[in-house]
Amino acid sequence: MHTEQAQRHFWLPVPNENLPGGVRHAFRGARWDGLASAETVCGEPVALAQPSELDWIYFPTCADCNSRLKGE
Template identity: 55%
Template sequence: MSQPQAQQRYFWLPVPDESSAYGLVRHAFAGTRLDTGTADEAFRGNTFALANPSEMDWIHAKTCQDCNTLLKEMKGWPR
């Protein structure tokens, strides 16, 4: 019999990141957006400033593949 997966709350947010030509990358953060302050540590381990992104930021910011991979591993998904 398989064990149920533990629930992990997280949220995605476009944040300033020099690694992107657009200047923003969508990173995953633990908890909920309401629980955060002006900066937080993403799942990949870097700390980023948090702000309210525009709709265009959501559209143009690429998803951080490191955060995505870590979350998939936490859920037991293969790479």
């Protein structure tokens, strides 16, 4: 028997390594549980850290993550 599985994901701002600013990527799972690194929905391995309030406000949403989640 096949049950429909809800694709859970959460968003987290990820700072760029070299440039100021960053991008808000989506990740698989219910929420960030403190992992130091993870792979984004768009397939990029990134380092994770506790984002600041400003990161949430200023980092744009990753268009690639967004379109992949919409396509599911």
